[in-house]
Amino acid sequence: MTKVGVIGVTGYTGQELVGVLSNNPLVELSCITSRTEAGKKFSELYPKFGKKVPLVCENMDIKAISDKCDIVFLSLPHTVSMDIVPQFLENGKKVIDLSADYRLPADVYEKWYDKSHTDAGNIGKAVYGLPELNRDKIREADLIANPGCYPTSVILGLLPVGKIVAGAGVSVIVDAKSGITGAGRKAAIPFSFGEVDENFKSYKANEHQHIPEMESMLSTAVSGDIKVHFTPHLLPVKRGIFSTIYVQGNDLPQKGEIRSVYEKFYKDEPFVRVRALGDMPELGDVVGTNFCDIGIKSARGILIIVSVIDNLLKGAGGQAVQNMNIMLGLDERAGL
Amino acid sequence: MTKVGVIGVTGYTGQELVGVLSNNPLVELSCITSRTEAGKKFSELYPKFGKKVPLVCENMDIKAISDKCDIVFLSLPHTVSMDIVPQFLENGKKVIDLSADYRLPADVYEKWYDKSHTDAGNIGKAVYGLPELNRDKIREADLIANPGCYPTSVILGLLPVGKIVAGAGVSVIVDAKSGITGAGRKAAIPFSFGEVDENFKSYKANEHQHIPEMESMLSTAVSGDIKVHFTPHLLPVKRGIFSTIYVQGNDLPQKGEIRSVYEKFYKDEPFVRVRALGDMPELGDVVGTNFCDIGIKSARGILIIVSVIDNLLKGAGGQAVQNMNIMLGLDERAGL
């Protein structure tokens, strides 16, 4: 049975990965690491995993991990992954990196993340791990750049109409709302319950670092030029991303037509569900699942698309495991 | 001292009105009514008003109320107000109506609310009670059509740039989010805690009945033609409306300029606060207050405006009392 490791298990995404991989009967989770908690039992750090996950957190010893694992997930902060990825690749391991380090061309990355890229040579080898876009390439990949949470939601919401959007005179505005785990597990007053509860706010309006990821993946996919105006907000919920997408333009498909464009596009996808025309999904429909639910409505001359995912599953750990299943030739749904 | 009455006190807006009027030292709350709870002590129905509000709910006897009150607030469902307003006007009473019945021309009202209007003759006498727009007219009015919650937030957010928006080639998209009390006090599964908590959803995307109110008030104010694409969402919080407004076009003011347009427009307003350029308000900044806070940002060629209010105060009962204070020549801030 394939042996897998998770590097960095103390954040929300790391915990989710451990949970999902423990439920996957087709692989063996054989190694987890944490810089800060090495030596401690995972289930003592996070009691909800008691009598479920017997593993102990290890130090980040690449040699030791490589000996134990066939494939590794990196759940590390941006700019940390790029120091480690090349070493695992050299050891012949398959790598699924959940950071942003291999999603963008080096120059774009350096501009938006304000860091130099120290492993630019491997960016070209990385496959952007959105199965609905790149399933065949994922099957062959050694290095997966697992998509960001917002881009997953926005790209899946726009892909079927990408060609039209890339046409002249069409503008796209995305108003996205994320649950608090999207910001990570942090000791900071702005993320404390007293500040977030009964509150709601926007941040990084139209200058969030996920913008180039959406724009470049969509533009490449449709061989056109797609510009996205993107403003995220913080919801007082734990999990989930809700993107409301507004498309304005003269050449939009008519009502009857538009829904069937989506339906056809996603009909064989195991993790995308398209609603009836005008029936918009709610956040709660996908929380705790790896699904992306999409609703479409045409009203007063514009197209409104709602695309919802669970940020820790389809937006991070779930999609990473979906990618792993594809890479290993397993049932794509295993453990999800 | 002026005597005031509140017709319909069992909903969230009615309760809020009673609370705010009880705190206003310049008027006397002398009468409250409830069709369903007549004869019961208000503080027994809502114990939070114990040792605060000694009133008993009365029946809706227009003659009796007219004898006791100089001015009445109607906190009733749409289409119910129009049957009662003319009777109070005939009795020489001033009326502040919180329903939608007198906000729109009869034909527009009938189209969006799907009801015949039975008191169309008085619509022309009603003043739209947004003090920042109509303070002088409010001073002289006998009948106030108190604005809707979403329109208050959106109109205040757009008014200073209304002239520009009314110009050619400019489109406006409003993505609004409201706390649950905006939907009223209802026994319905979709509004139960089990369904709303940890959830988020859109509704009536670009076909909400508040759209004509926003468009007509803005268009009239700037003597132009303003079209608003408006999609509301339901936030898992009790109170507050957060409108994110996107303005795209070629003739938008530059960064330095835009904020001072807003600052000048609202500098003498007691209940509008304009933030520094790029500093966006949070919902929590206005909850429990009668303020509208506005943030403006210019990024990647578009203008983003955030406008936040408390739906039960500036969006309903607070604004109604602000209107009353103006009508009576009192300090506009009294009790707020």
Add this chain to the structure above:
Amino acid sequence: MTKVGVIGVTGYTGQELVGVLSNNPLVELSCITSRTEAGKKFSELYPKFGKKVPLVCENMDIKAISDKCDIVFLSLPHTVSMDIVPQFLENGKKVIDLSADYRLPADVYEKWYDKSHTDAGNIGKAVYGLPELNRDKIREADLIANPGCYPTSVILGLLPVGKIVAGAGVSVIVDAKSGITGAGRKAAIPFSFGEVDENFKSYKANEHQHIPEMESMLSTAVSGDIKVHFTPHLLPVKRGIFSTIYVQGNDLPQKGEIRSVYEKFYKDEPFVRVRALGDMPELGDVVGTNFCDIGIKSARGILIIVSVIDNLLKGAGGQAVQNMNIMLGLDERAGL
């Protein structure tokens, strides 16, 4: 493969049962019923089950269900189950009843539930489905009375010290807190988000109908007489029950001793986890799982026990499936 049916799938417990049984690879969910939604696709009623559960809700036709199922779960209101259970038993079906109808002697039931019992004859055949108490009997049972949510939490919390508690001079006070789904899926103002959010309240203080269930099961288990003072409260969360149990008396075990009493009692239980002495579980440790987590502390002369479960899993549907697994000789953890 064993075929199972769920009678009554529109409530929170019914939905949870459908979800858990769909994840169980060792049985086949072949029939679901709903009086109000017969003929509708389950995944259209509850879109979160899209591409997961393909079933259509059927009418409650006992003959048809008996033809399709080997075992049926009844997720029905109290007093409704007792009309249906005997028919399934006559048809030779195994029944797991999630209502209170078969948990108590008829006279006690009639007193606390204020209804006549119409199937008293079958009460004696029912096994109280708490595996930690009755695993062997469950294996042989045709009819399971699945425990109430509060009793599950309280009985598991007290069982290891039941003998001591039954001794003279020991009193037990239970202060329990439940998430809102414990009250069911209801259209009622007291359960609306506007009333529950940011609120907390007690109800039925020391007169809740679960009291006789706790007292009789505990008393029987230890062949003694245990009296429980029980006051439940409503938490502004979706799921989970948190019971704080206070035991006062002269013959309580010492600190070192007490924790090992619990540890030994539950060491082979797949779904009970005992914490280190003084380490109290949080509600979040069990939400979404079938575990019961127990913490014990001895301080200032009294014993404090915290027992937490997910009310919809270990407190209802999860425990029901655990019982089914035992009845069918399957891995007790299958699907959980």
Add this chain to the structure above:
Amino acid sequence: MTKVGVIGVTGYTGQELVGVLSNNPLVELSCITSRTEAGKKFSELYPKFGKKVPLVCENMDIKAISDKCDIVFLSLPHTVSMDIVPQFLENGKKVIDLSADYRLPADVYEKWYDKSHTDAGNIGKAVYGLPELNRDKIREADLIANPGCYPTSVILGLLPVGKIVAGAGVSVIVDAKSGITGAGRKAAIPFSFGEVDENFKSYKANEHQHIPEMESMLSTAVSGDIKVHFTPHLLPVKRGIFSTIYVQGNDLPQKGEIRSVYEKFYKDEPFVRVRALGDMPELGDVVGTNFCDIGIKSARGILIIVSVIDNLLKGAGGQAVQNMNIMLGLDERAGL
């Protein structure tokens, strides 16, 4: 007009004090201080105070503050107050200290707070600022030890039956639940939204530092010996304390009697509301107010008392202002 100062305005209690004092028309808030934010405008730190509070945070210069203020509120961490209080007293200022530093005899304080007391001489001069217990002494006091939040709730809940409780054979168990602001404004993962939302937990079970405060104040009040077993829990709400109090014993008053004991005890109190027998208050009834609501029920041989307050108002800043009003001979309700 009396001039007041608030020392330490960046925590939740400090902000609440500034808010309440700004609403009090009978005093002038003339000085606020913050060690970390000196020089900054208060309304820029906390925009909700914009166009409301024009003050700038000052440094903690005791001479300068003494020149500007007649009375000062200290909203500082435990052990910090005791260094500052004597200096204000020497300058002839009246002081209301919201920390625990002057509530307990020095030896008890040192044991429970694990710190030496550096101003033990002034403890004897301090009056415990619970108006319902000490109104006359508060009137004459120069130094007020403002009560803790939990003790306020528990003492008010037990005071009317204190004599009985102090009798032989009666035990008291308090299960208290507090909103998150009770823990202060902190950057710490356990208080982050991701950890607190949809969660609930106990802490310091029967060893919280507020225990000696409850026991000593109650015991002194009734000239008896009252022991309280006290376990606090953390609620996923912003504000409010809900104490469920269990009294067991042989000499408890009968049903008819018990409620009238409470009613008589508190009938002239402006901020205590006693409910009808068996009608238990909810947390939401007092949030945002300075009231303490009390419900009493007698069931199955025990007495159950529910006592609720807003932890930041009656449990801290509101009670402090109530004390100030008494000290200055003002209407006790002013600004509250």
